[in-house]
Amino acid sequence: MTRWLRHPLTGPVVATFVVALLVWSTTDRFLAIGNLNNLALQVSIVALVAIGSTIVIIVGGIDLSPGSMIALLTMLLASMLKFWGVEFWLAIVLTLIAGAVLGCVNGFVTAYLRIPSFIATLAALSAYRGIAFMFNKGSPVFDASDRLEPLFYGHVFGIPLPFFYIVVFFVAAHWLMRHMRLGRCIYAVGGNANAARLSGINVRRTQFLAFVIAGFMAAVGAVLMAARLNSGSPNYGVGLELQAIAAAVIGGASLAGGRGDIVATLFGALTITIVQNGLNLNAVATSTQNVVIGAIIVLAVGIDMWRDEIGRLRFFSRARRSAIGPIKEGDHQ
Amino acid sequence: MQSPHAVAWELRDVRKTFGPVVANDGVSLILYRGQIHGLVGENGSGKSTLIKTLCGVHRPDEGTVLCGDQQVHLDHPITARSLGVATVFQEFSLVPDLTVAENIQLGRWPGRAFRVNWRTLREAAKQVLGDLGIEISPDARVGDLSKAQQQLVEIAKGIAANASIFILDEPTTALGAREIEHLHALLRRMRSGGTAILYISHRLDEVVRLADVVTVMRNGRVVSDADETPLEVGAIVRRMIGKDIEKHYARMHTTIGQPLLEVRDISTDSGVRRVTLTLHRGEVLGFGGMLGSGRSEIARALFGIEPLTSGEIRLRGRALNLRSPADAIAAGIALLPEDRKNDGLFFNFTGARNITVASLGDYDRGFSLDLRRERTASQDLIEQLRVTPEAQYQLVDHLSGGNQQKILIARWLNTGAEVLIFDEPTQGIDIGAKEAIYELINTVTRAGKGVILISSDDQELLSISDRIALVRAGRVVRTAAAGEVTKSDLLETTAERMTAA
Numbered sequence: 001m002t003r004w005l006r007h008p009l010t011g012p013v014v015a016t017f018v019v020a021l022l023v024w025s026t027t028d029r030f031l032a033i034g035n036l037n038n039l040a041l042q043v044s045i046v047a048l049v050a051i052g053s054t055i056v057i058i059v060g061g062i063d064l065s066p067g068s069m070i071a072l073l074t075m076l077l078a079s080m081l082k083f084w085g086v087e088f089w090l091a092i093v094l095t096l097i098a099g100a101v102l103g104c105v106n107g108f109v110t111a112y113l114r115i116p117s118f119i120a121t122l123a124a125l126s127a128y129r130g131i132a133f134m135f136n137k138g139s140p141v142f143d144a145s146d147r148l149e150p151l152f153y154g155h156v157f158g159i160p161l162p163f164f165y166i167v168v169f170f171v172a173a174h175w176l177m178r179h180m181r182l183g184r185c186i187y188a189v190g191g192n193a194n195a196a197r198l199s200g201i202n203v204r205r206t207q208f209l210a211f212v213i214a215g216f217m218a219a220v221g222a223v224l225m226a227a228r229l230n231s232g233s234p235n236y237g238v239g240l241e242l243q244a245i246a247a248a249v250i251g252g253a254s255l256a257g258g259r260g261d262i263v264a265t266l267f268g269a270l271t272i273t274i275v276q277n278g279l280n281l282n283a284v285a286t287s288t289q290n291v292v293i294g295a296i297i298v299l300a301v302g303i304d305m306w307r308d309e310i311g312r313l314r315f316f317s318r319a320r321r322s323a324i325g326p327i328k329e330g331d332h333q
Numbered sequence: 334m335q336s337p338h339a340v341a342w343e344l345r346d347v348r349k350t351f352g353p354v355v356a357n358d359g360v361s362l363i364l365y366r367g368q369i370h371g372l373v374g375e376n377g378s379g380k381s382t383l384i385k386t387l388c389g390v391h392r393p394d395e396g397t398v399l400c401g402d403q404q405v406h407l408d409h410p411i412t413a414r415s416l417g418v419a420t421v422f423q424e425f426s427l428v429p430d431l432t433v434a435e436n437i438q439l440g441r442w443p444g445r446a447f448r449v450n451w452r453t454l455r456e457a458a459k460q461v462l463g464d465l466g467i468e469i470s471p472d473a474r475v476g477d478l479s480k481a482q483q484q485l486v487e488i489a490k491g492i493a494a495n496a497s498i499f500i501l502d503e504p505t506t507a508l509g510a511r512e513i514e515h516l517h518a519l520l521r522r523m524r525s526g527g528t529a530i531l532y533i534s535h536r537l538d539e540v541v542r543l544a545d546v547v548t549v550m551r552n553g554r555v556v557s558d559a560d561e562t563p564l565e566v567g568a569i570v571r572r573m574i575g576k577d578i579e580k581h582y583a584r585m586h587t588t589i590g591q592p593l594l595e596v597r598d599i600s601t602d603s604g605v606r607r608v609t610l611t612l613h614r615g616e617v618l619g620f621g622g623m624l625g626s627g628r629s630e631i632a633r634a635l636f637g638i639e640p641l642t643s644g645e646i647r648l649r650g651r652a653l654n655l656r657s658p659a660d661a662i663a664a665g666i667a668l669l670p671e672d673r674k675n676d677g678l679f680f681n682f683t684g685a686r687n688i689t690v691a692s693l694g695d696y697d698r699g700f701s702l703d704l705r706r707e708r709t710a711s712q713d714l715i716e717q718l719r720v721t722p723e724a725q726y727q728l729v730d731h732l733s734g735g736n737q738q739k740i741l742i743a744r745w746l747n748t749g750a751e752v753l754i755f756d757e758p759t760q761g762i763d764i765g766a767k768e769a770i771y772e773l774i775n776t777v778t779r780a781g782k783g784v785i786l787i788s789s790d791d792q793e794l795l796s797i798s799d800r801i802a803l804v805r806a807g808r809v810v811r812t813a814a815a816g817e818v819t820k821s822d823l824l825e826t827t828a829e830r831m832t833a834a
Contacts, residue, residue: 179701181693188690191681198638198668198676199691199744200659258681 012251012267015300019271023278030281037160039277041152041228044162047269049221049240050247051173052103052214054265057248058177059210060190060257061110061117066218066244068128069102070237073222075132078141078232081148088147096219102128103215107208117211125241132234140233144226152227162224166266169220174262176213186210190257246293247272250300271296338365340401341529342387342418342498347396349382356382357393358553364498364529369520370559371544372533375573375735375763379553380533384500387531388420389413414440417497421488421504429476434458436475437490461489464522466515481507488516498529505534506760517543535761536790537566549573574765589799590614592650593783594666594752596635599644603630606807607644612752612783617774619798619815620787621823627807628787629671632754635785636668637661648752662691667745671756671787673734677741684724684732685711688743714743719769735766742773753777754785759793771797791823 024030049066056063077095080086086094102124109120135141154161177183185206188196197203221240226232251268253260275296279289342364349357357379364370374380385391386398389407397404400416407413427436434455435442443453458471467485469478475486484507491499499520505513520530520543534540540547546559549572557572594612599605604627612618620628633639635646637655646653648664655661658668670676679687688711689696695710696703708725715724718739721732729737738758745753755774759767774784774797788794794801798815803822 175701179704181697181702184686184690184693184702187681188679191679192675194676195679196690198636198658198670200657200662201690202657202659258679 008252008261008264009267011300011303012264012271015250015271015303016267016274019274019278019296023274023281026278027281030278035277035281039273040160040163040166042277043269043273044166045221045224045228046240046243046247046273047166047266048169048224049218050244050251050265050269051169051262052217053241053244054248054251054253054260054262055173055177055186055210056117056214057245057253057255058190058257058260059186059207060193061207061210062121062245062255063106063117063211063214064121064241065102065106065124065128066214066221067237067240067242068125068132069099069215069218070222070225070240071132071234072102072128073099073219074226074232074236075135075141075234076232077223077226078144079135081145082141082143083136088145092223095223096216099219099222100212100216102218103212104208106215107211110211111204111207129234135232135234138234140231140235142231144231146230148227149230150227152224165220165224169217170262170266177262182206182209187258190259192258243272243293244269246297249297268300271300338367338527340364340399341366342401343399344383344386345397345399347383347386347393347398349386349391349393355553357386359396360550360553360555361558362548362555363559364531366497366527366529367524368546369524369530369532369544371540371547372531372550373535373537373540373547373569373573374550375765378550378573378763380550381502382553383550384420384502384531384533387413387498387500388418414494418500419491419494419496419498420500420502421491422502427475427483427487427490429474431475432471433462433469433473433475433478433486433489434471436486437461437471437493439490441494457493458489461493464492465489465519467512481509481512484508485512492519492523496528498531499523500531500533502533503535503761504532505536505539513539535763537569541566541569570764573763589616590781593648594635595647595650597645597647599631599634599646600642601630601634601639602642603633603639604807605630605634605639608634608807608809609644610802610809610812612785614781614783615778616800617778617784617786617798619794619801620785620804621791621794621801621818622804626804628804629756630807631804631809632668632756632785632787635661635752635754636666638668662748662750665749665751667748667750667753669738669741669745669753669755669758671760673737673741678729678737680728680730682729683726684720684729684736684740685715685726687729687740688714688747691744692748710747711743714747718743718746718773733763733766735762735769738762738766739769739773742770746777751782752785753782754787756787757789758786759788759790767793794823795819 029035052066053063073095076098077091080091080094081088106121106124109115110117152162156164177186185196185201188199188201189203189206193203225236247268248260248265249255249268250271251261251264253265272293275293276289279292340363344360344362347357347360348355360379360383362383372380372383382391386393386407389410389412392408398407399405405416428439437458438454443450443457455471462469462471465485465488467489469482469485475483478486484504488501488504491501504516508516520532524530532540532544541564544564547562547564547569548555548559549557549562549569551573562569562572591614592611593614596608596610598607598609600607608631610618620631622628630639634641637658637660640656646655648666653660653664655664679690682690685708689707693702696707712725715722720739720743721736724732724736724740729740732740758770778784786794786798795815795818800812801815801818802809802812803818804810
């Protein structure tokens with residue numbers, strides 16, 4: 001019944017288009033090439049971090065630390081480049097590794113010490129930002145390296161680089177979750193950890209690895225953040241974890257675990273970014289923006305939860321009958 | 334049959350659909366005051382939907398619900414409750430952190446405004462528990478109680494509601510013989526007090542003993558109403574499945590082969606005490622004894638859930654070192670857990686993915702799972718075990734209990750396990766599915782595998798097992814051929830256990 005309504009991508013894609021139409025109706029500048037470019041740049045960091053948040057949510061946890069991780073890792077990267085004379089690419093690789101290590105810490109505390117992930121990563125949120133302030137006496141590191149900015153602002157074939165990062169990482173993450181054993185185990189553990197253990201799945205290792213992936217994705221976000229601003233700062237990434245979680249949730253991920261979709265999260269991130277972009281174009285104050293985003297989260301999750309009821313409305317059933325036709329209806333009889 | 338009593342509740346031509354599935358198709362039912370009405374039918378026959386309609390959980394698409402002679406709209410469980418509907422569901426609706434007394438009176442705590450009268454609360458709970466003949470302290474935290482005790486509290490809660498209609502959905506699955514008698518006595522007393530009782534159970538002998546009239550449902554319809562149904566198990570079964578069953582428990586005994594699993598002197602901290610037993614190829618070894626006798630704990634030890642503190646387990650002559658279920662699965666041991674919902678099923682997966690989840694290693698090519706081979710494997714098992722074809726793409730949530738259980742068995746067949754431990758494999762599933770599971774047990778033993786069967790259904794245990802190990806307080810007190818064990822042996826084990834505890 002109403003299959004297209006049930007598809008995990010339907011909600012987030014519709015949400016994205018609805019907000020895009022709304023924004024477009026308020027300003028012509030929305031579809032200007034410059035703005036679309038800008039949009040792609042804006043969405044990239046949230047979207048990449050949200051990959052990790054989604055995977056952790058699917059395994060049945062939550063990660064509140066990526067915002068602070070980004071602060072720490074931009075400081076680390078900028079310090080390596082500016083003060084410690086580390087070779088450029090090595091510094092990038094070390095930053096990514098450091099992110100995975102921070103993820104290991106979160107994963108270890110959650111999966112092996114069995115501290116609930118909300119508490120563990122709340123502690124990490126505080127601790128990692130604290131560590132970020134220990135670099136360079138707590139001051140931002142500006143002009144880290146002139147090779148940094150091209151990583152973010154560069155183009156290949158006239159297309160901005162962040163677009164490629166999004167494609168590469170989302171394809172990889174989608175593959176991991178839908179085609180690899182680890183991905184299946186992540187869904188299994190999030191769906192029913194007890195049953196997963198009794199089916200021979202190493203539950204703790206699975207949870208651990210989910211946090212490691214989240215840490216790695218936060219590091220990817222950190223590299224882009226540092227490249228975008230050619231600097232590191234202990235104040236970067238405040239609230240980013242909440243945007244990433246919001247993207248996952250708008251994308252239909254269930255905080256109870258076991259449900260969620262990587263590609264849907266991308267549309268979740270797009271929805272948030274388009275709203276922000278639209279409000280910016282209309283010169284709405286940041287404070288108002290935050291209120292609007294809060295409302296969007298409730299609305300998106302609400303629509304997801306009420307989907308069954310919406311599906312039963314006459315308008316949709318009639319539309320389904322005429323437009324989609326008899327899809328496997330006979331199989332149920 | 335004469336109906337001397339007043340009508341308490343009536344359903345007229347109730348129809349309820351879920352998408353393309355017609356769960357209730359023109360169902361009519363009359364419930365009289367002072368009458369115990371049995372409702373039976375296979376899983377998926379529409380009983381649960383009917384109950385939920387009466388409780389205000391589902392709103393019918395068509396048809397009417399009458400309370401007395403007044404038509405009512407049960408648009409919410411609260412509406413139903415205020416009209417005097419009390420229900421004991423299969424799934425518990427207890428708050429684990431509250432005490433027994435608080436749970437029993439949940440939502441009706443005595444007292445005024447912001448002050449709860451704790452003493453009245455306690456006394457009222459004590460009264461109900463006393464009536465039931467249960468010795469559970471009203472001050473105990475519900476989360477600390479055993480499953481059987483929680484079941485009793487759940488029933489006490491329904492009784493305390495002083496309802497005009499009392500609905501019980503499979504109330505006895507976790508109860509022992511003595512507790513069932515207490516419950517039945519109490520229900521009879523409520524009947525003479527004028528309460529209408531709707532009693533749903535898969536244990537037909539129980540229904541026949543207790544109920545005044547029985548309604549049989551099949552495929553969403555009433556196939557035999559209260560006036561037509563004879564109070565006799567065989568006749569009810571025929572109406573339930575729509576055909577005769579030749580033999581209820583068709584066990585084909587196979588030739589017993591070499592020892593497969595040898596357990597020597599194992600103990601665990603969870604209460605297994607120096608258990609020794611041998612399971613042969615082609616054999617069904619039954620564990621007799623009641624809930625809490627330690628049968629499930631032995632099973633858990635054999636599956637690597639509980640670490641051994643002493644003794645050893647040998648499979649095909651090789652000593653095993655089981656540190657986790659993963660080790661046990663790799664060695665070729667499988668456990669079908671008693672609690673399908675919490676320990677077995679992945680409700681976010683389709684039936685097919687539930688089947689393959691324990692053998693993902695077989696499809697792992699490093700960077701990808703061989704999804705095509707995975708689908709073929711699950712499809713084969715779905716056909717072989719005659720699971721509904723929907724299982725291939727439907728979430729297990731939407732499948733019946735019998736289909737869910739078959740899917741869990743398929744999961745273990747797919748791992749190629751040789752020792753299959755079935756903990757209450759037929760609990761809460763209908764007769765058709767039960768038969769299918771007995772048939773499966775025959776198939777696997779014929780293939781030279783060994784089955785350990787734990788069952789609270791004595792008849793089933795005696796008929797299906799080749800040998801029976803009587804378990805009491807974590808020990809195997811006696812092992813004998815099934816023919817030499819009688820029902821009273823099983824009960825004795827139970828009784829001794831009760832006095833011991």
